[in-house]
Amino acid sequence: MRLSPDARGVYPIAPTPFLPDGRIDEASIDRITDFYGEIGATGLTVLGVMGEAPKLDGAESAAVASRFIRRTRLPVIVGVSAPGFAAMAGLAKTAMDAGAAGVMIAPPSSLRTDDQIVGYYAQAVEAIGRDVPFVIQDYPLSFTVVMTPGVIRRIVSDNPSCVMLKHEDWPGLEKISALRGFQRDGSMRPISILCGNGGLFLDFECERGADGAMTGYAFPEMLVDVVRLTAAAERGQAHDVFDAHLPLLRYEQQPGIGLAVRKYVLMRRGLIASDAQRRPAGGLSPAARAEVDFLLGRLARHDARAAVAA
Amino acid sequence: MRLSPDARGVYPIAPTPFLPDGRIDEASIDRITDFYGEIGATGLTVLGVMGEAPKLDGAESAAVASRFIRRTRLPVIVGVSAPGFAAMAGLAKTAMDAGAAGVMIAPPSSLRTDDQIVGYYAQAVEAIGRDVPFVIQDYPLSFTVVMTPGVIRRIVSDNPSCVMLKHEDWPGLEKISALRGFQRDGSMRPISILCGNGGLFLDFECERGADGAMTGYAFPEMLVDVVRLTAAAERGQAHDVFDAHLPLLRYEQQPGIGLAVRKYVLMRRGLIASDAQRRPAGGLSPAARAEVDFLLGRLARHDARAAVAA
Amino acid sequence: MRLSPDARGVYPIAPTPFLPDGRIDEASIDRITDFYGEIGATGLTVLGVMGEAPKLDGAESAAVASRFIRRTRLPVIVGVSAPGFAAMAGLAKTAMDAGAAGVMIAPPSSLRTDDQIVGYYAQAVEAIGRDVPFVIQDYPLSFTVVMTPGVIRRIVSDNPSCVMLKHEDWPGLEKISALRGFQRDGSMRPISILCGNGGLFLDFECERGADGAMTGYAFPEMLVDVVRLTAAAERGQAHDVFDAHLPLLRYEQQPGIGLAVRKYVLMRRGLIASDAQRRPAGGLSPAARAEVDFLLGRLARHDARAAVAA
Amino acid sequence: MRLSPDARGVYPIAPTPFLPDGRIDEASIDRITDFYGEIGATGLTVLGVMGEAPKLDGAESAAVASRFIRRTRLPVIVGVSAPGFAAMAGLAKTAMDAGAAGVMIAPPSSLRTDDQIVGYYAQAVEAIGRDVPFVIQDYPLSFTVVMTPGVIRRIVSDNPSCVMLKHEDWPGLEKISALRGFQRDGSMRPISILCGNGGLFLDFECERGADGAMTGYAFPEMLVDVVRLTAAAERGQAHDVFDAHLPLLRYEQQPGIGLAVRKYVLMRRGLIASDAQRRPAGGLSPAARAEVDFLLGRLARHDARAAVAA
Secondary structure, three states: OOOOOOOOEEOOEOOOOEOOOOOEOHHHHHHHHHHHHHOOOOOEEEOOHHHOHHHOOHHHHHHHHHHHHHHOOOOEEEEOOOOOHHHHHHHHHHHHHOOOOEEEEOOOOOOOOHHHHHHHHHHHHHHHOOOOOEEEEEOHHHHOOOOOHHHHHHHHHHOOOEEEEEEOOOOOHHHHHHHHHHHHOOOOOOOEEEEOHHHOOHHHHHHHOOOEEOOOOOOHHHHHHHHHHHHOOOHHHHHHHHHHHHHHHHHHOOOOOHHHHHHHHHHHOOOOOOOOOOOOOOOOOHHHHHHHHHHHHHHHOOOHHHOOOO | OOOOOOOOEEOOEOOOOEOOOOOEOHHHHHHHHHHHHHOOOOOEEEOOHHHOHHHOOHHHHHHHHHHHHHHOOOOEEEEOOOOOHHHHHHHHHHHHHOOOOEEEEOOOOOOOOHHHHHHHHHHHHHHHOOOOOEEEEEOHHHHOOOOOHHHHHHHHHHOOOEEEEEEOOOOOHHHHHHHHHHHHOOOOOOOEEEEOHHHOOHHHHHHHOOOEEOOOOOOHHHHHHHHHHHHOOOHHHHHHHHHHHHHHHHHHOOOOOHHHHHHHHHHHOOOOOOOOOOOOOOOOOHHHHHHHHHHHHHHHOOOHHHOOOO | OOOOOOOOEEOOEOOOOEOOOOOEOHHHHHHHHHHHHHOOOOOEEEOOHHHOHHHOOHHHHHHHHHHHHHHOOOOEEEEOOOOOHHHHHHHHHHHHHOOOOEEEEOOOOOOOOHHHHHHHHHHHHHHHOOOOOEEEEEOHHHHOOOOOHHHHHHHHHHOOOEEEEEEOOOOOHHHHHHHHHHHHOOOOOOOEEEEOHHHOOHHHHHHHOOOEEOOOOOOHHHHHHHHHHHHOOOHHHHHHHHHHHHHHHHHHOOOOOHHHHHHHHHHHOOOOOOOOOOOOOOOOOHHHHHHHHHHHHHHHOOOHHHOOOO | OOOOOOOOEEOOEOOOOEOOOOOEOHHHHHHHHHHHHHOOOOOEEEOOHHHOHHHOOHHHHHHHHHHHHHHOOOOEEEEOOOOOHHHHHHHHHHHHHOOOOEEEEOOOOOOOOHHHHHHHHHHHHHHHOOOOOEEEEEOHHHHOOOOOHHHHHHHHHHOOOEEEEEEOOOOOHHHHHHHHHHHHOOOOOOOEEEEOHHHOOHHHHHHHOOOEEOOOOOOHHHHHHHHHHHHOOOHHHHHHHHHHHHHHHHHHOOOOOHHHHHHHHHHHOOOOOOOOOOOOOOOOOHHHHHHHHHHHHHHHOOOHHHOOOO
16 A cells, blocks of 8 residues: 555644653554544554654564554654665665555755755655655654745656645645645645644634644544545534644644653543653653643543543 | 733733825824723823834934823833934933833844843933833844843843833743743732734733733733633633734734834724825835735624724 | 956955944055955955854944945955845945946845755845846855756856856865866856855866955955966966965965955055954963964065065 | 773764665775875774765664774774654664763754753753763754753763863854863863864964864864874964965865855765765755865875875
């Protein structure tokens, strides 16, 4: 099952669960993978930034990716961003051999000009092989690399194996409209656009033409709901669901500590055994935990899935 | 009326209204100043980043600041950040002579180490005069300068004229708790903390010990409500009001186009005559305007103040 | 006398001389301006970064530029980079009214994409007027904005008033070759290229096709020599002169304290009365002063002009 | 043989030689290792930035480090900087097991505050083990992390296994003086300071108290000479040797293409078989190669070692 440009729906960014001692928690990998399947996710992305990918060594990365892949029948995208092409190519081969549907590549933060960005993806594709479907990760807030719609079009045009954009520019709604405009005017072939950035604009992103979400919000059911309701033209309901979650989603989207919030909620929901992160890690103070609990309580009035045991 | 460390409440960041041809719109300055007084703002901040301060020349900056100051009896803080101390000192003198309550100073983005930041504020204070009350603007997302709580304490300790922190770090809740902890343990004298960052965390910031808000959200009435309700220990109501506004507030908080959203809403509310910005400016597409209108409509179901005429 | 694309030779970046109390030293402006004329400079650039332009207020900038312009018959380029277009346009008008030959514009460090850079210059030209000759300052090390040769070509093509590139990319030799290649293949009209970056690569820059130098090295006579000797195809002599100065030139080119070195040498040469800078300023320790003196002594063995009185 | 704070002399930064097809060139590793021993190097550093470390995968890194270590009796420092601590700890263990003398750790570019930097080194030391001698790499131009002398002192004080500073701040002479001052006033225990930055200030760095050089200039014999002559108080001779090399050294120190220059010269000297780099790589145009050849010819007039066959 290869990733293709007509991918849609919700690809949760899976966390990498750790035990309190820092070892990888394989049982939690299985549990959360099953969960994603049950709630209607259409795929899965592992070893992203929020999957703490840089904190794994090479062997661990391969093991984690393989375990997710084996556990699910959903297509799995594996993040293979690396400081160099040798490591990137090695992980891409391992992942594809293990059954991944495709890989995701973020630009290194040293890139500045349009040509540098386009050139980087050309070299990356040569490194991983032209037959491996790949996703562009466009996340300027984190990587400081800014891709115009025109640059994305150049990458898509130059590389037939580019099938998807993980869109997390901020602001980003006009970028979606611009890319869909390129498709309409025939200047770019269709690609899948799944949106990240914690889901903070998913309500409008879907309306602008995105195919869905690829982010790790701790209630991916909401992402599934919003994508489904928008596709069904139930605009009001889509926003109602989204708005109910926005206070918590906003809290989870804080840089630096967002993953701590996410893992804490996933732990409270019983989906992973521990909220441990490998270092360096942002932690939650007791006050922050209490704030998350408070937000969960308020959310539960609108969405029963948030009614986790105290 | 000098700004003092016991300032509290809401100091809206006032926009600088322009006419469509780029000239300053003095009538709108008067109108929005009156509005801020009517809704219970306790002060006003002008010539901030969101006041398009860098787009004014020296004479215009002085004129705008003076007009706001003359129009209101509220204390007015004037942003005096500048590439050099000569311009900063000149504007600070002009502003204080015109009756400003204090000035606000942001760090230049070239600063990196703790000592560089502390040293910069020492030189700035020498430039503007030790008798001019000033506000530290702590906004890493925009300025790329990261101040630890310890650095803020050093600035406060070194400079008796430092009376307030405009807090807009992200994440920032723990920073508020740390600074209030410094006050409790006696290692830092009390200062006022007003929160910016579009208000995105005002609900919890007040609970953590902030004295209020200093930001430009287009419905500052909500900021006043949240500060008041939190002070009155009406936690649930505070969050209810906040949550109702969060979808729009989040939309307005987008970098680059946030000011366009804000001015558009203020114009729709009749508080400024035009949403024109001077260049460079992020504009709103018709799709974006429709999205804002949609959010206003949804908000109006909870808050009648959002029911603006179509 | 308007700046034109056939400008060549050496345009020293003039320092702004200050008295020890921080006031502008007009007598030193006159003295160093005369000096530049005597040594064969073909023009002059004032209010550059190394002219401490951001440390002057608007009135001072106008006064300094005017004084340089009145004192010399050489064409004078005035740096008008500013945080906003109102201030830029104001200074450009003042400078041109006072008799400047053209202005120089650096990109703000927030620019990232090719389109943003091209768009910025379009707006700047609209602000200062299409009849004002201007220089692109391309200095990525300082501004973090990277312009490809293609981007420079777009700016040149879009704006007939663009007549010169102040080239200080690093590395930059291939950029000169690429731009001259554009001229040869007819895809870009000719512009003047003068090189900055402290002169660190002037020897090869001239060989690659640069028209000369625009930098502030404290022995601009050497820059004049290298440009002249290269034009006369005296390659060995050009490098001999250059190499003799390289140890000092390299010392002066240190970021942060380079201007302190430069002003100290200019003071020791009697060209300005004081090496005072306005704050923030990098200063020289006694050890650093002794190192500069030592380098001057060594240089004097090769170049009598460096034999300054102890 | 463990690296200790009394290390001195020259530790060349070894390149990683590649064959034109991208495979590691083991014969060239042996040849250049022997060369370093013959010219009087006192140690060796491998897998630095200029050793193209990020372009190797984990297994290759281990193989390269081991081959260098086995070939020489000199102490070998292995760069172990990595995006995460798991990879860092893994490579450190492999290297030390293979006989490395110590490891070198650069800070990730995300660090900003003093406390973040100090905290990062604390976590890194915990990851690699408190018994592994390590070197701080202080290279702000490349990493954008600025360490004050006070921060370095904190790292040294907190971590007994910190034995050396690879100093490549720019400007950096005052930092050396400050650190040696800390030692004199008893506030910091002695550490070894070896200087990088291409050697551009080695002449004065040694005079300020540095213990030698750790950089990859293609004529490391010159570095050895300068360190030796300075130690012997032959100041004039030290500068004469340095100045003769400065034109080429300056050319090699260009960011982005510096390694291409270095490998080209090493190839021309017969020390490595090919100047191939793995991608991404800056290449040399024919014009650039001719410039390097020209500089070699000029250098050969002063230093016979530069007389390489055409």
